[in-house]
Amino acid sequence: MFDPTKLAISDKQQGLVISMAALATGLSACYYLWSPSKNSADDNTTGKNVYREVPTAGSSIPYFGHLFSLGEIPGRTVTKWNQELGPMIQLNMGSQVWYVINDPMLAHEIFVTKGAVTSDRPIHTFFDYYTHGGRGISFANGSKTWKKSRTAALAVLAPQRVNDLTDVSLYEADNLVEQLLERTALYGHVDPSTILQAASLNVVLLTCFGKRVESVEDPLFKDIMNFVIPTVKHAGSEGSLSQFLPIFGLVDALVGKKRVFADFVSKVRDPLFARLIKDALSGDKDCYVKRFEEYDLDETDLIVIMSDFLAAGSDTISVTISWLFVILVSRPDIQQKLRNEVDAFVKVHKRLPTFEERNQMPYLIAVQKESLRFRSITYFGIPHRANKDIVVRDYLIPKDTVLVPNMIGMHMNEDIYDEPYVFNPDRFLGNTGTMFSSANGNIAKRDQYNFGWGRRICPGIHLAEVEMFHMCTRIFANCVITGSLDENGNEVLIDMDAASNCGIVLTPSPYKARFIPRTDSPLRSL
Numbered sequence: 001m002f003d004p005t006k007l008a009i010s011d012k013q014q015g016l017v018i019s020m021a022a023l024a025t026g027l028s029a030c031y032y033l034w035s036p037s038k039n040s041a042d043d044n045t046t047g048k049n050v051y052r053e054v055p056t057a058g059s060s061i062p063y064f065g066h067l068f069s070l071g072e073i074p075g076r077t078v079t080k081w082n083q084e085l086g087p088m089i090q091l092n093m094g095s096q097v098w099y100v101i102n103d104p105m106l107a108h109e110i111f112v113t114k115g116a117v118t119s120d121r122p123i124h125t126f127f128d129y130y131t132h133g134g135r136g137i138s139f140a141n142g143s144k145t146w147k148k149s150r151t152a153a154l155a156v157l158a159p160q161r162v163n164d165l166t167d168v169s170l171y172e173a174d175n176l177v178e179q180l181l182e183r184t185a186l187y188g189h190v191d192p193s194t195i196l197q198a199a200s201l202n203v204v205l206l207t208c209f210g211k212r213v214e215s216v217e218d219p220l221f222k223d224i225m226n227f228v229i230p231t232v233k234h235a236g237s238e239g240s241l242s243q244f245l246p247i248f249g250l251v252d253a254l255v256g257k258k259r260v261f262a263d264f265v266s267k268v269r270d271p272l273f274a275r276l277i278k279d280a281l282s283g284d285k286d287c288y289v290k291r292f293e294e295y296d297l298d299e300t301d302l303i304v305i306m307s308d309f310l311a312a313g314s315d316t317i318s319v320t321i322s323w324l325f326v327i328l329v330s331r332p333d334i335q336q337k338l339r340n341e342v343d344a345f346v347k348v349h350k351r352l353p354t355f356e357e358r359n360q361m362p363y364l365i366a367v368q369k370e371s372l373r374f375r376s377i378t379y380f381g382i383p384h385r386a387n388k389d390i391v392v393r394d395y396l397i398p399k400d401t402v403l404v405p406n407m408i409g410m411h412m413n414e415d416i417y418d419e420p421y422v423f424n425p426d427r428f429l430g431n432t433g434t435m436f437s438s439a440n441g442n443i444a445k446r447d448q449y450n451f452g453w454g455r456r457i458c459p460g461i462h463l464a465e466v467e468m469f470h471m472c473t474r475i476f477a478n479c480v481i482t483g484s485l486d487e488n489g490n491e492v493l494i495d496m497d498a499a500s501n502c503g504i505v506l507t508p509s510p511y512k513a514r515f516i517p518r519t520d521s522p523l524r525s526l
């Protein structure tokens with residue numbers, strides 16, 4: 001049975017060295033010895049009001065050290081604390097106070113009902129460099145520029161516009177299946193993650209810039225991954241030490257993360273996107289860059305917005321499907337049911353289903369939802385920040401508190417899901433509504449919480465859903481997925497608990513699988 005608190009850690013290389021963490025821990029301890037408690041019961045009063053205490057996780061100082069040095073998977077420890085201490089807990093992170101929430105109803109009240117004051121982003125050193133002082137969508141505060149950029153993104157990602165991209169998405173899904181089958185035939189097995197990244201990248205690359213990469217060996221794919229992977233990593237909750245302990249600011253600027261971030265943005269990100277934008281504007285293909293010209297955005301705005309699209313639109317989908325493969329390798333029974341469902345459709349219609357026909361694939365929809373619930377691809381989403389004092393359910397949330405949705409905690413919350421540690425798609429059977437409508441609808445009926453909240457809710461939900469549906473139908477119609485074989489020809493199962501902290505996203509640890517062509521698919525006789 002899966003226990004999120006026991007996720008194995010495979011990536012121990014991140015962050016600073018242990019000695020820095022020890023120093024940080026020491027300084028952090030001093031800071032809290034000198035500074036008054038921000039949330040003791042006595043302090044929780046304003047005039048006549050007495051507020052409920054937000055319990056402080058006693059070990060937030062060691063946690064801080066963990067985050068910076070030991071390859072900690074942040075959602076792991078914190079989920080245990082939420083389970084022990086309550087739906088909202090406080091972590092003292094140097095000069096920042098974090099409130100971590102694992103109750104979706106409370107999260108809704110904070111992020112949606114009080115969205116006017118809880119939709120800024122936290123102080124994060126990488127965000128400062130990346131946004132060029134507040135541009136773009138994902139990491140900018142809720143300024144006028146952000147509103148303009150988000151409006152443009154919502155327009156191009158609206159379901160109606162995304163439906164026009166069906167052919168692109170289908171082409172990339174077919175190509176993905178071909179690549180997985182070919183590479184398995186060639187090498188005996190394949191780690192699907194990079195191929196998945198190329199497939200999902202191509203959909204956003206084509207729509208944003210009218211270009212695609214031919215394969216994972218394409219130099220453009222490598223250039224873009226040299227942007228996507230560090231961006232997702234740097235934007236993770238750890239950021240840089242100086243955002244928690246300003247005393248490190250100068251060191252950081254000279255030799256630390258600030259230097260790394262500045263160089264990354266000026267030498268890697270900006271030149272790459274300036275080139276992509278120039279080529280797209282001078283080319284003859286219709287693409288988002290051209291449509292964004294309507295919104296009175298300058299070149300720097302476009303660089304940041306397009307980087308948001310490529311970073312958010314490629315890794316998220318590929319990691320989601322990668323987790324699904326990991327789960328299905330050890331669940332041949334579920335794969336069989338998925339094949340039966342897609343075969344039944346093909347026998348009647350003599351073709352594969354489109355996204356509009358998804359109601360005829362209830363089991364597939366249930367498996368997709370359960371997979372996203374069972375393995376949240378982000379552990380903290382992208383945290384928000386309160387820009388004023390607010391009161392929610394008698395809790396006082398002071399200005400500048402970092403508001404962290406604990407995605408693993410929410411999806412493993414027993415008050416919301418029966419037996420949450422069991423992978424059970426049946427819990428979503430009969431619920432074929434789109435994740436898009438669920439995420440934007442009544443909180444009590446929301447299926448899962450992976451797409452975030454309120455004014456910041458992911459604008460790419462529909463695109464993600466369409467792409468994932470196309471990939472899954474094509475994969476189950478054409479392949480059986482198994483583990484690789486050891487030297488004795490025995491199948492090697494993949495450890496579902498082995499995960500790597502890649503910054504914002506939590507990916508499966510590298511694995512090998514086999515994609516075996518189906519000989520019994522009704523597609524063969526068409």
Ligand code: HEM
Binds near residue numbers: 137139383450451455
């Ligand atoms: C399985 C796929 C995906 C997941 C799980 C996901 C999840 C998220 C989450 C958790 C956030 C932060 C929400 C918040 O702050 O409350 C977000 C924001 C965002 N996502 Fe996605 N996303 C996915 C796919 C996509 C795709 C395909 C795109 C489109 C290209 C996209 C574009 C964005 C953008 C631009 C933001 C920033 C929104 C803002 O800050 O206002 N995402 N996403």
